[in-house]
Amino acid sequence: MLTATPPLSLYVHLPWCVRKCPYCDFNSHEGRGALPFEPYVDALIADLDHDLPLAWGRTVQTVFFGGGTPSLFPAAAVDRFLQAASSRLRFAPGLEITLETNPGTAEHGRFEHYLAAGVNRLSFGIQSFDDGCLQRLGRIHDSREAEYAVKLAQDAGFDNFNLDLMYALPQQTLAMAERDIERAIALHPAHISHYQLTLEPNTLFAAKPPAGIPEHDDAWDMQERCQAMLAASGYAQYEVSAYARPDRQCAHNLNYWRFGDYLGIGAGAHGKLTLGSEQSILRRWKVKHPAEYLAKAGSAEAIGGDEYIAPERRPFDYMLNALRLNEGFSLASFEAGTGLDRAVIDERLNTARDRDWLSIDGDRVVPTELGRRFTNDVIAVFLTD
Incomplete structure (x- = not known):
């Protein structure tokens, strides 16, 4: 939740x-x-x-x-x-x-x-x-x-x-x-x-x-x-x-990197909104070409696409942002931002820790120096199978 x-x-x-x-x-x-x-x-x-x-x-x-x-x-x-x-x-x-x-x-x-x-x-x-x-x-x-x-x-x-x-x-x-x-x-x-x-x-x-x-x-x-x-x-x-x-x-x-929300306005702009009443996370983007955007802005036709982030994909989306930060993230913020229990990423966190890519101290998860060098590899650990 x-x-x-x-x-x-x-x-x-x-x-x-x-x-x-x-x-x-x-x-x-x-x-x-x-x-x-x-x-x-x-x-x-x-x-x-x-x-x-x-x-x-x-x-x-x-x-x-x-x-x-x-x-x-x-x-x-x-x-x-x-x-x-x-x-x-x-x-x-x-x-x-x-x-x-x-x-x-x-x-x-x-x-x-x-x-x-x-x-x-x-x-x-x-x-x-x-x-x-x-x-x-x-x-x-x-x-x-x-x-x-x-x-x-x-x-x-x-x-x-x-x-x-x-x-x-x-x-x-x-x-x-x-x-x-x-x-x-x-x-x-x-x-x-x-x-x-x-x-x-x-x-x-x-x-x-x-x-x-x-x-x-x-x-x-x-x-x-x-x-x-x-x-x-x-x-x-x-x-x-x-x-x-x-x-x-x-x-x-x-x-962005802390998995916050943002409205995306303009040609090709992307947004991400947490819809609390629906317990869902929506990504929305607008049509890309300026002429088409000018003709359609203000209507549903200006929306290039809507995508709800499925629960099983949220860990990867979260890590795609949070693991770019030297400060890392807290497990409490992961739960609050994704609506998932921290247990769903335990195995993947342990894999990354065993490779010396992440340091885990209580609630805090921080990329190591090696992990910061191989950020894309660390993030890939959280891809869904």
Whole structure:
């Protein structure tokens, strides 16, 4: 039985970008001509109205604008959506509101307006400070523009921001990866995301891999060295790819990883809702193409799919998130989030412990150093047969 309703977040997908990156498998679409900002905000509001019955009476703890490139949207459009959302849902006082931004779309004065609209956290898609790496990744900005965009945001009053960095890039060396970390730290971000380039299916890089991708051992050397540099500079790793200064973890992503709930609004957005009265967990996603979404938002036709998570699959879904965290999870939170007795995972927990992947101390389950290195293998232990 589900004994508690998890915290609720709101995810808003803004699907357009200037140019599709060859490694990107997100639901993003190159903008051609004038983008329909106002009609899209109308669609977002209609979409939210349609899903409101799933979240009546609940308080939103975080809001995240993802994409695509949300910073293509003018601050007035972001403001209008937030005003509409806060009039329909209860927003927690001082909630974290994050906007993803591409340094190539930063304009003087825009950050002040985002801040005035209620955005209080930014996430910059930097990826690298090496111009050659940026060109090979198909990014629209260079290193100078990246630093300039961050400084514009700081001048506007933002002190809570994330820098996204990738490693194991085509033709990247260990020294180049180290320089990326050094330049990122010099900008004094509150948070750094540092993750390995992967060739995702249905991307240009998957179809035509670029030359010079570092070998596995070289990528591991980059990861270890960069982790040490981040730790020495006060950035504590709290998730597989996330590092933060004290009390600056991303609250929105923490809610995902702790198996919290979230409404997903926008083209291709995914949501997860615990429906207490029905003792069920619903995953819902919206139609992906922006034109179809614009035409159908606010109706059942905008729903790309609904799926109830069967009890036998809940352990895997839970671990897919919780085992990414260095803190692990408590068995009490597993029971509350899944509605299952902890006994159903005893055998699998023991298997992972015997392989030195998990440490179990009373109610607490924490990945070991070895377990953090082989996260996917640990999670796979909880797959249903």
